[in-house]
Amino acid sequence: MLYYPGCSLRNSYPEFEKSALETCTRLGIDLAEIPEWNCCGVNFSLSDNIMRHLGAVRTLISAQEMPDLSGDEKVVALCSMCYNVMKRVNLTLKEDAEALENVNLFIDDEVDYRANLEVIHFLQLLRDDIGFDHLSDCVTVPLKGLKIAPYYGCALIRPESIAIDAPENPSIMEEFIRSVGADPVDYPYKTECCGNYHTVMRKEIVELRSKVIVDSAKLAGADLVVSTCPLCTYNLRLGVRALEEKTPILFFSQILALSLGVNPHLSPEREKNVRELLEGMKSYAK
């Protein structure tokens, strides 16, 4: 399995990557990091111009040229924004022969991209390659009684062509939450946008939206919210600074790590709250 980390978790949210890598070791998933991967091009994520996405193409070429590949490998991303951009670029190149040719002509300092890789998200890896049933069997510390609100945001499920689940009412995160022994919380804002890059120039937009999302999850009884995206996490935490003490927002990989008994890499300011939550549960009382 070829692994694409992405800039945000490498720079700002190491707990996301570290907890995920520990779970892979436990689950026997062999991830090979793509050498010299580029930024996925998230700044231009909404651009249809393939020339704005040369970084993603170069990363795919680098992956394609890794040694000992069978030729139809999957590239797995943890960050849902990276997934979104990489998947869309890859899809364009698979479906649009002219775009592929143009890009290959433009990138004259590399070999051609043959467009035979697949881009998937880590949740898909868990669902399709490991299987949630099998994952359940691997759980050593079921998070029984913990109420977890899944937050999808946009990137995993929009646009439809690249969605990892039904865009209108996805359930993959709920299935994941059940497989680690916890209870998913249903709430109406799970696929609402967090405000994304408005966080740079118009913070008030993000604060408002995030507050609505987290309030809604909390009203539905959530102990904590899990996210798949560094930017969403940043934004949700922004909007709920006051609430967060009671409603931690964690990465899904940290929940997985807890259930597998490996280091969830909780940051010190969140460690205490989460431990308190867990100690309230029978299964975690040793």
Next chain:
Amino acid sequence: MPSKDTTTEKNETTGNLVTVYIMGKPYEVPSELTIMKAQEYAGYRLIRGVGCRGGFCGACTTIYRKREDYKLYIDLACQTKVEDGMYLVQIPFVPAEKPQWNLEDLEANSDSIIHFFPEITRCVSCNACTQACPQNLSPMRAIQAIRRNDLKMAADLSFDCVSCGACSVRCPAEITHYHVFQLVRRLVGRYVQKRAEHTAERVKEIEAGEYDADMDILVGLPEEELKELFVRIREGNPLQLPEREVGKHD
């Protein structure tokens, strides 16, 4: 007694003349010349666009096209020979402000770099920078290494940069790579590389005055004695000063 004027005849050329267009004006110049010397041959006294004349300083960035070739080339004028039909111009300056920073306030991570140079996140990996680099470096790879938070790799990839600015002129993301790389390298030198303990130790000894008394003796010795001492230390022996108290650092 030979004098310096006889070692060679002056100024003969066996080479051909070629036509180059300096800012559009045609001149016939000897084909062996560099772009820099060709301009001087043509009568241009260079102030901008000239520096060390040895490929180290990056002052003489020159842009040119060749006959029947659409491609735009960028090189150092002091390191590139003229060709017949070449159209060329020197870049006098690459406009860019260098932000001010205090190394002591920064950490060695990509956030520090992005704080001063947010535009590096606009890199689309087009690699125009690499094609422009007269030093054959890859600024794109270095920028992407910063994005991966691999500052050491970015510092290594950019170490031979002479700050000519050719990459920055070509970059569609408007990155000023040479300023970015300077910050990266200083952060790596300051925080990623380990400190030399033995250097700090010797500084302490010197500041504590441990060598002063011996130095006083040594600098007062006659030349003949110094020469003898030198022969002995040259063979790897420790230094033994004549008639003195035993110093602390032997």
Next chain:
Amino acid sequence: MTEPYPEYMMESVRKVEATREERKDKEFDRVSDDEAMEILKEWHPDYRKSDPEFFREIAVGPSKGKTVPTEVANVLEAYPWVDPKSVDLSVIEHDAEVFVIGTGGAGLAAILWANNEGVKMEDIVVSTKLRLGDSNSKMSQGGIQACDGEDDSPLIHWLDVMSGGHWTNDRTLARQLVMNGPSMIKWMELLGAEFDKHDDGGMQELMAGGASRKRIHSCKDYTGLELERVLMDEALSRGMRVLEFCPTVSLLTDDSSNVTGGLVWNLETEEYHVVRAKTTVIATGGFGRLHVAGFPTTNHYGATCDGVVMAYRAGADIVHMQSTQYHPTGAAYPEQIVGLLITEKCRSMGAQLVDAEGEAFIYPLETRDVESAAELRQIREGKGVKTSTGQMGVWLDTPLIDEIRGEGAFEEGLAAIHRLYARFDIDASKYPVLVHPTLHYQNGGIAINADAQAIQPNGEPIGRLFTAGETTGGVHGDNRLMGNSWLELLVYGRRAGISAARLASKTKMPRKSDLKLTHLTRYSEELQKSGVKTERCSPIILPNYLGENTMAPVGYGKETPFDRRLDLFT
């Protein structure tokens, strides 16, 4: 593969190839001391003291009667091109606590340490001839010495410095040099310079020629570039004010001969700027572009001895100016790299110096001066190779390195040189390269004391004038060791900055009436009286390579190098 040299040179290459097998295992006789002296006396430019083509006594100024290279005498026995009558000194554009002239390593060190000493950056005015940082400092490749090794000490370093300088160095200055070595390395380290280190942070140190301990600290092949750009970045980050393309062309003095600032010439707008200063630091670098004795040079375009000229007219003594460092293997072909350094390591690894006829004419590892002299002998005797631009040279038979050490040894051990020639489609592991001695370093210069003050022949300092770097003399004596130039410019640049800052803190800003050029008028009068008939003006600011001079292998024509130089302002 096509041949890398034109046919007229290939003829000679084939002669070199024909004798290679025979030369390969040849035991060379080392020349005896007497023979060496004979070669030097006959052929080395430094030993032509009585030949007026090479040396003459200065006829004017504080060091009148001292013997210096002709080219140096030419710029000293010259009229100031500033006409004191034509300059309006009443319009003061810049006021400075400390005025620093030059932005090589010494100038930047002075700026930063003056700032450390409490002078605000906005009160430091800096002038530089071309761009910020344009200097020989930036071009230095090898490294910087400092005695921080376990088997090393300041005493051992001091002995090396003195021995390298043939025991002619100023002992106190040399002492200060070595005692401050480790602290300067530590300073650069904290500023973020990337030294070549072991994983544990310990310095990778190499042996310099003439030294007895490994103490060369390097930053790959770009030591000077790395250290210089770190200093530049730090100074800019602290808010340095720098006047670029503004060479200082004269000091200003008051009636008591104190230096009160400088007169700056803006090369681009062609106007003067008056800088009034409490203290002034000259850090203008060396004289390679005077092409002393007619040699090509490794030096920067702007290395034209300006600092010595200005300080001399203000009353400073000059010392060790009769000694010049030549490096035996500067590139002589192709034209693009003439004068660039080809490291001595080539010869350490087995390359020999061979003339146009294929004869190896000297043991390859004699001292630099002897090697250079022997090359000049072969050329003079008609056994040199002349390129199409008229440049002379002899062969450095580099293919021997692979022959002796096995295929690939050259590329591995001399990667930089290999790349340098590969750029011009010359595979130096297969074909010899053409070399010629090249002018490398100004050993002497303005006399200074331990506080980096410029001093007069009687030892008294010139008021408010400080100086550091290649423009000064005394630290290295008659010969500098590799790696001590960067050390010197840091140690004495720092010293000059601190001394200037301290003096400035207890000195009043000069009055308008204290800004004068009377010392120039006096100098011109003395020159006139001396009987020297000349229309030369100096400082020369930039060498003249215009028109046909571009083609000339500098110094081989009938005329003296000075004649080729554009006098900017006449």
